[in-house]
Amino acid sequence: MGRRDYSPFGADARRAVESGLAAAEWYHTDVPRKVMKDLMARSDQPAIRDTIILYASMVLFAGIGIALWPSWWSAPFWLAYGVLYGSASDSRWHECGHGTAFRTPWMNNAVYQIASFMIMRNPATWRWSHARHHSETYLVGRDPEIAVMRPPELAKLILNVFGVIDVIRFIPTLIRNAVSGPTPEEKTFVPESEWGKVRRAAIVHLAIYVATLALAVWMQSILPLMVIGLPRMYGAWHHIMTGLLQHGGLADNVIDHRLNSRTVLMNPISRFIYWNMNYHVEHHMFPMVPYHALPRLHEIMKADLPPPNRSIAEGFAEMWPAIRRQVLNEDYFIRRDLPPTAKPYREDFHQQVPGMMRPAAAE
Amino acid sequence: MPWIDACSTSDIDEEDLIRWDHAGKTFAIYHAPDGAFFATAGLCTHEQVHLCDGLVMGTLIECPKHNGQFDYRTGEAMRAPVCVNLKTFPVKVEGGRVFVEVA
Numbered sequence: 001m002g003r004r005d006y007s008p009f010g011a012d013a014r015r016a017v018e019s020g021l022a023a024a025e026w027y028h029t030d031v032p033r034k035v036m037k038d039l040m041a042r043s044d045q046p047a048i049r050d051t052i053i054l055y056a057s058m059v060l061f062a063g064i065g066i067a068l069w070p071s072w073w074s075a076p077f078w079l080a081y082g083v084l085y086g087s088a089s090d091s092r093w094h095e096c097g098h099g100t101a102f103r104t105p106w107m108n109n110a111v112y113q114i115a116s117f118m119i120m121r122n123p124a125t126w127r128w129s130h131a132r133h134h135s136e137t138y139l140v141g142r143d144p145e146i147a148v149m150r151p152p153e154l155a156k157l158i159l160n161v162f163g164v165i166d167v168i169r170f171i172p173t174l175i176r177n178a179v180s181g182p183t184p185e186e187k188t189f190v191p192e193s194e195w196g197k198v199r200r201a202a203i204v205h206l207a208i209y210v211a212t213l214a215l216a217v218w219m220q221s222i223l224p225l226m227v228i229g230l231p232r233m234y235g236a237w238h239h240i241m242t243g244l245l246q247h248g249g250l251a252d253n254v255i256d257h258r259l260n261s262r263t264v265l266m267n268p269i270s271r272f273i274y275w276n277m278n279y280h281v282e283h284h285m286f287p288m289v290p291y292h293a294l295p296r297l298h299e300i301m302k303a304d305l306p307p308p309n310r311s312i313a314e315g316f317a318e319m320w321p322a323i324r325r326q327v328l329n330e331d332y333f334i335r336r337d338l339p340p341t342a343k344p345y346r347e348d349f350h351q352q353v354p355g356m357m358r359p360a361a362a363e
Numbered sequence: 364m365p366w367i368d369a370c371s372t373s374d375i376d377e378e379d380l381i382r383w384d385h386a387g388k389t390f391a392i393y394h395a396p397d398g399a400f401f402a403t404a405g406l407c408t409h410e411q412v413h414l415c416d417g418l419v420m421g422t423l424i425e426c427p428k429h430n431g432q433f434d435y436r437t438g439e440a441m442r443a444p445v446c447v448n449l450k451t452f453p454v455k456v457e458g459g460r461v462f463v464e465v466a
């Protein structure tokens with residue numbers, strides 16, 4: 001297919017719209033309506049429990065970190081606090097943005113706003129970018145949340161383990177949003193009625209950062225930034241690790257989440273931090289199912305999915321060589337076998353984009 | 364406007380909905396938890412997805428694609444990413460049948 005153009009104003013974006021790919025109907029596993037209704041049912045209890053554990057742990061770890069500061073003995077507590085701030089906030093932002101974490105809307109909104117601040121995402125802009133990510137997952141030029149663009153820039157991926165690229169992008173966007181609202185790219189997916197919200201949220205976030213910075217200058221210490229801001233960098237590694245696994249090395253420009261998303265079985269701590277988004281094929285196919293019901297959904301639909309990776313390490317062992325291969329051959333992707341019980345991939349779905357699903361690119 | 368016999372009251376579980384197609388148009392018919400029936404356009408106003416795969420919670424219908432919500436009694440858009448209200452249609456129940464007045 002040649003060089004990909006990820007701009008929302010570029011040739012690939014135009015082609016996705018003109019070919020009908022952008023508006024296509026995606027593949028869904030058959031799940032009986034009664035079962036699905038049961039899976040979709042909302043409840044406050046699991047998310048209240050998890051949120052109390054999360055915030056209480058953050059207060060505890062940051063409190064010990066501050067008490068032991070500036071001794072190196074504080075380091076492990078900062079690392080624990082950082083992962084909760086800079087990585088668990090990603091999954092809380094995500095689930096509460098879908099509105100599925102809690103049954104009660106204000107609880108979803110409150111946790112969404114806090115998580116958006118911590119993960120350095122404008123809560124108004126990113127609600128819309130994520131809607132697009134779901135409608136047009138990994139359609140080049142259309143999905144604004146493609147974590148690994150091809151050919152992958154490995155140095156950038158590695159720098160982002162410490163949030164470097166995200167933060168470098170975030171700061172000018174924050175200032176721009178606070179001064180004049182959404183950028184031209186953001187205006188392609190944020191409706192005009194929401195532009196005021198983008199600006200207001202940016203002003204609030206900016207004010208908190210300026211106040212934290214002022215406190216740090218006044219105290220002549222980076223301690224305030226260890227609590228607010230910097231954990232988005234020193235604690236980002238876990239959400240980058242799990243985020244890369246979501247779609248890395250898999251197909252783009254397809255309309256079957258079994259081809260472009262990855263389910264990875266994980267240890268319970270990572271699942272708590274990631275709020276079960278390791279069941280990523282399931283989540284993309286049925287975004288109405290709350291995080292706490294995803295393990296049940298996985299059991300119900302696994303016969304129709306490629307086998308999940310059995311650990312984070314196994315997921316990386318599959319993904320990383322593919323990403324490295326894409327550096328030289330951006331058309332390369334992993335095409336996983338389906339079990340005999342699964343409905344086959346609909347190759348005819350994917351003929352619309354020139355070069356897509358051609359055998360040379362498949363494994 | 365004609366009242367069209369759409370379905371039986373027993374075709375829709377309480378706090379659920381079904382898709383109903385008529386004269387080339389698609390509708391959604393709801394059975395509210397208090398026993399009342401309602402009808403709206405069948406496609407979400409955000410990206411034209413069928414609402415019939417969504418979730419009814421009280422008086423809200425949540426779209427299966429991006430979790431946008433409408434009050435299905437009034438059609439009012441209640442939660443982003445839906446911003447445009449849903450069209451609603453009058454409904455009456457007679458003899459165990461649900462009738463929709465299609466405009």
Ligand code: FES
Pocket residue numbers: 407408409410411412426427428429430431432444445
């Ligand atoms: S299609 Fe209904 S919320 Fe997006």
